[in-house]
Amino acid sequence: MTALEIQGQAARSAERVLAVAGTDKKNAALAAIAQALLTHKDEILAANAADLDAARAAGMRPALVDRLALDESRIAAMAEGVRQVAALPDPIGEVTHTVRRPNGLLIGKRRVPLGVIGIIYEARPNVTVDAAALCLKSGNAVILRGGKEAFRSNQALSELMRRALEDAGLPRDCVALVQDTSRESAWALMGLTEYLDVLIPRGGAGLIRSVVENARVPVIQTGVGVCHIYVHEKADLPMAAEILYNAKCSRPSVCNAAECVLLDRAVAEDFLPMAWERLRGKKVEFRGCPETCAILPQAVPARDEDWDTEFGDYILAVKVVGGQEEAMDFIAEHGTGHSEAIVTADYFAAQRFLDQVDAAAVYVNASTRFTDGFEFGLGAEIGISTQKMHARGPMGLEELTSSKYVIYGTGQVR
Amino acid sequence: MTALEIQGQAARSAERVLAVAGTDKKNAALAAIAQALLTHKDEILAANAADLDAARAAGMRPALVDRLALDESRIAAMAEGVRQVAALPDPIGEVTHTVRRPNGLLIGKRRVPLGVIGIIYEARPNVTVDAAALCLKSGNAVILRGGKEAFRSNQALSELMRRALEDAGLPRDCVALVQDTSRESAWALMGLTEYLDVLIPRGGAGLIRSVVENARVPVIQTGVGVCHIYVHEKADLPMAAEILYNAKCSRPSVCNAAECVLLDRAVAEDFLPMAWERLRGKKVEFRGCPETCAILPQAVPARDEDWDTEFGDYILAVKVVGGQEEAMDFIAEHGTGHSEAIVTADYFAAQRFLDQVDAAAVYVNASTRFTDGFEFGLGAEIGISTQKMHARGPMGLEELTSSKYVIYGTGQVR
Numbered sequence: 001m002t003a004l005e006i007q008g009q010a011a012r013s014a015e016r017v018l019a020v021a022g023t024d025k026k027n028a029a030l031a032a033i034a035q036a037l038l039t040h041k042d043e044i045l046a047a048n049a050a051d052l053d054a055a056r057a058a059g060m061r062p063a064l065v066d067r068l069a070l071d072e073s074r075i076a077a078m079a080e081g082v083r084q085v086a087a088l089p090d091p092i093g094e095v096t097h098t099v100r101r102p103n104g105l106l107i108g109k110r111r112v113p114l115g116v117i118g119i120i121y122e123a124r125p126n127v128t129v130d131a132a133a134l135c136l137k138s139g140n141a142v143i144l145r146g147g148k149e150a151f152r153s154n155q156a157l158s159e160l161m162r163r164a165l166e167d168a169g170l171p172r173d174c175v176a177l178v179q180d181t182s183r184e185s186a187w188a189l190m191g192l193t194e195y196l197d198v199l200i201p202r203g204g205a206g207l208i209r210s211v212v213e214n215a216r217v218p219v220i221q222t223g224v225g226v227c228h229i230y231v232h233e234k235a236d237l238p239m240a241a242e243i244l245y246n247a248k249c250s251r252p253s254v255c256n257a258a259e260c261v262l263l264d265r266a267v268a269e270d271f272l273p274m275a276w277e278r279l280r281g282k283k284v285e286f287r288g289c290p291e292t293c294a295i296l297p298q299a300v301p302a303r304d305e306d307w308d309t310e311f312g313d314y315i316l317a318v319k320v321v322g323g324q325e326e327a328m329d330f331i332a333e334h335g336t337g338h339s340e341a342i343v344t345a346d347y348f349a350a351q352r353f354l355d356q357v358d359a360a361a362v363y364v365n366a367s368t369r370f371t372d373g374f375e376f377g378l379g380a381e382i383g384i385s386t387q388k389m390h391a392r393g394p395m396g397l398e399e400l401t402s403s404k405y406v407i408y409g410t411g412q413v414r
Numbered sequence: 415m416t417a418l419e420i421q422g423q424a425a426r427s428a429e430r431v432l433a434v435a436g437t438d439k440k441n442a443a444l445a446a447i448a449q450a451l452l453t454h455k456d457e458i459l460a461a462n463a464a465d466l467d468a469a470r471a472a473g474m475r476p477a478l479v480d481r482l483a484l485d486e487s488r489i490a491a492m493a494e495g496v497r498q499v500a501a502l503p504d505p506i507g508e509v510t511h512t513v514r515r516p517n518g519l520l521i522g523k524r525r526v527p528l529g530v531i532g533i534i535y536e537a538r539p540n541v542t543v544d545a546a547a548l549c550l551k552s553g554n555a556v557i558l559r560g561g562k563e564a565f566r567s568n569q570a571l572s573e574l575m576r577r578a579l580e581d582a583g584l585p586r587d588c589v590a591l592v593q594d595t596s597r598e599s600a601w602a603l604m605g606l607t608e609y610l611d612v613l614i615p616r617g618g619a620g621l622i623r624s625v626v627e628n629a630r631v632p633v634i635q636t637g638v639g640v641c642h643i644y645v646h647e648k649a650d651l652p653m654a655a656e657i658l659y660n661a662k663c664s665r666p667s668v669c670n671a672a673e674c675v676l677l678d679r680a681v682a683e684d685f686l687p688m689a690w691e692r693l694r695g696k697k698v699e700f701r702g703c704p705e706t707c708a709i710l711p712q713a714v715p716a717r718d719e720d721w722d723t724e725f726g727d728y729i730l731a732v733k734v735v736g737g738q739e740e741a742m743d744f745i746a747e748h749g750t751g752h753s754e755a756i757v758t759a760d761y762f763a764a765q766r767f768l769d770q771v772d773a774a775a776v777y778v779n780a781s782t783r784f785t786d787g788f789e790f791g792l793g794a795e796i797g798i799s800t801q802k803m804h805a806r807g808p809m810g811l812e813e814l815t816s817s818k819y820v821i822y823g824t825g826q827v828r
Contacts, residue, residue, distance in 0.1 A: 016746070020769050099791050105780060107790055114802050115772070193626070197802050212607075216627055218803045239825040246827035332430070354820045355434050358529070366519060366823025375828065376521055376819065377513050388528050388611050388816035389632045390804040402802035405790065406768045409780025411653040413660035414789065 007176045008195025011116045014171035015141035023090040029168035030086035036164040037079040047156035078129045085133040091397045106408040113139030115197035122203040125153040138400035148181035190215035222383035225255035225338035227368040230327045232344035233264035240343040241278040246367040249282045256371040260317040262327045272296040284314045291320040339368035360393035421590045422609025425530045428585035429555035437504040443582035444500035450578040451493040461570035492543045499547040502793045505811040520822040527553030529611035536617040539567040552814040562595035604629035636797035639669035639752035641782040644741045646758035647678035654757040655692040660781040663696045670785040674731040676741045682734045686710040698728045705734040753782035774807035
């Protein structure tokens with residue numbers, strides 16, 4: 001057996017214990033983890049300092065170094081995050097859809113953990129703790145495979161969580177960190193069919209594509225967002241400008257930020273200067289279709305690939321369309337099924353958009369930036385699913401569960 | 415573009431129309447399909463006769479020829495099945511989890527179709543109609559890829575459904591049959607990531623394993639069942655014998671049939687002769703562990719692989735265990751997560767089994783044969799999922815749906 005298979009087998013055994021551990025025990029373990037993060041912060045910071053030294057020596061860009069860096073306040077925030085997960089309702093055990101069949105069988109659908117969840121992620125070490133806390137609360141064992149840049153930090157964090165689990169009377173193997181950060185180890189994890197019930201990639205488009213293309217275990221695809229704001233001819237234009245500003249500029253690096261605005265021809269001449277004015281403070285580059293460039297001299301011509309790009313930056317693709325059908329066709333072709341918004345005062349246009357646009361979240365008169373587990377009231381988020389199977393949109397604790405039918409009989413045969 | 419990609423693109427367009435078609439229109443199309451099956455039964459029978467001739471000429475086994483064969487009563491049963499699907503409640507459009515957030519956003523989770531569903535299946539042509547009806551009712555376009563033995567029958571059935579769809583005012587491309595039945599076409603379908611939202615294999619273990627191993631599109635794994643009946647020391651033994659008889663003998667070829675009985679040592683001497691007596695009329699072969707063979711002279715020694723085999727026949731693996739923990743460990747090791755049953759009069763043993771056994775359906779004092787969409791009251795069944803993601807156990811119409819968040823705003827920004 002490989003080292004990874006041994007970890008998988010241990011996680012599988014641990015999961016069987018965790019699945020029936022009960023809310024009190026899981027919450028006690030989460031409290032122990034939160035406390036251990038604070039108590040052992042010096043260990044964590046020392047490991048992180050070693051990662052940072054290596055990263056700087058390897059010439060990592062400052063923005064990435066910042067994502068890798070931990071300090072006392074970031075550790076305190078992780079601990080607080082774990083406490084908040086402990087305070088959420090336990091999704092496990094609820095029985096729904098209970099029916100008494102004509103033959104007397106009592107059949108219910110009981111919510112159970114998925115089992116063993118794999119998480120593949122990149123630089124941020126806080127994912128190690130966030131993801132583990134959400135998996136534990138929902139009764140799942142977790143196998144974490146972080147980026148090599150954060151290995152020492154992740155190792156310190158996971159070891160501390162494993163000790164805290166054991167102190168709380170749960171198997172330490174409920175949390176495991178893959179010890180090999182080579183590309184081969186990611187491939188091996190994607191093929192660990194016997195021990196992984198689901199694999200969730202968290203990171204950039206390249207990572208997610210690689211997992212979707214190569215995994216043989218079931219995957220929940222997360223996070224790539226080419227989101228549109230469609231300004232309908234009956235839009236309140238100042239409202240549209242505020243929504244666009246927020247969707248593009250409040251945090252351009254995240255997946256629910258807007259990348260493209262679609263404008264009805266009837267309002268293009270009025271709206272474009274207004275939008276330019278509202279966004280110019282952030283030096284947003286407008287990459288426009290020919291009509292846009294003709295109206296707005298500050299726009300630069302868009303290239304074909306701009307319509308399909310998640311810029312993650314202060315760049316906005318701008319296209320004038322001939323009406324709602326063209327806008328919705330454009331979204332169907334270029335959207336990634338993440339978040340799409342229409343700005344309109346027209347009732348029928350709003351309903352048509354909600355009905356026909358196929359995305360995890362479809363908005364009328366609001367910013368796409370709200371697509372988020374906390375904003376939607378789920379209390380937590382492990383990622384945003386852009387696939388249709390299992391979970392769609394922000395995933396909270398319930399989305400980390402499965403079900404099993406439990407059947408109470410008195411000797412029934414068929 | 416390949417022929418399959420062209421079909422995929424057409425299905426994607428058709429799906430956008432079907433997704434918003436409304437219940438009346440979908441039901442009218444289903445009624446038209448049911449009628450067309452009856453009206454055009456001679457076309458269907460002629461195509462089927464050609465398939466049967468070719469199959470016999472190729473030396474197909476009589477049992478398989480029977481699965482392939484259609485007659486008037488089987489066609490009438492297909493039409494009646496389509497009418498029953500039309501009569502089921504439409505799963506699409508319901509909005510759940512609606513919340514008003516503190517910022518005034520109204521957020522709801524609307525049930526929507528999955529999109530385009532691929533079905534890969536083997537000999538039975540009735541799957542062509544059953545699967546299409548369930549997909550249509552749930553608003554999904556479907557790409558069918560049946561076995562080559564049934565190609566002429568499937569072609570007649572699908573063309574008739576496509577004409578009926580068009581007559582009812584829906585795109586004919588809501589239903590498509592892959593025209594190439596080579597192994598390569600199955601592989602191409604498994605990789606059709608741009609046009610398929612989910613792929614469901616229906617057939618034997620080999621087909622399902624091949625799809626799970628090779629597909630790059632999301633898969634719902636169905637149907638392999640190595641199911642156990644565990645006779646606990648506190649079991650009502652005559653009840654256990656009836657349940658075992660039903661689970662093994664009522665239809666041995668199906669996935670919810672039992673393959674293995676586990677016996678507590680305390681009851682093995684009493685139960686084995688009773689079970690033999692009850693099952694001997696069906697000439698069931700008992701393949702036993704050494705203890706079983708020592709007690710029951712009619713048993714033959716089990717080979718290692720018998721503990722992991724879905725016999726699909728009048729063969730039963732029999733093992734004596736030292737108690738419930740050993741039985742549950744054995745099930746965890748050799749079960750396929752389909753259906754597992756305990757027979758016991760002990761309250762705590764029953765609860766422990768329901769809690770700790772990890773399967774789609776877990777029974778106390780009833781036959782595993784009940785794991786079925788109709789028996790569970792779902793009104794229909796497209797297969798039985800043995801995975802944990804998305805759907806688990808019998809899948810009805812709701813399991814062919816996804817969701818999208820719909821958000822009603824008044825200009826909210828974050």
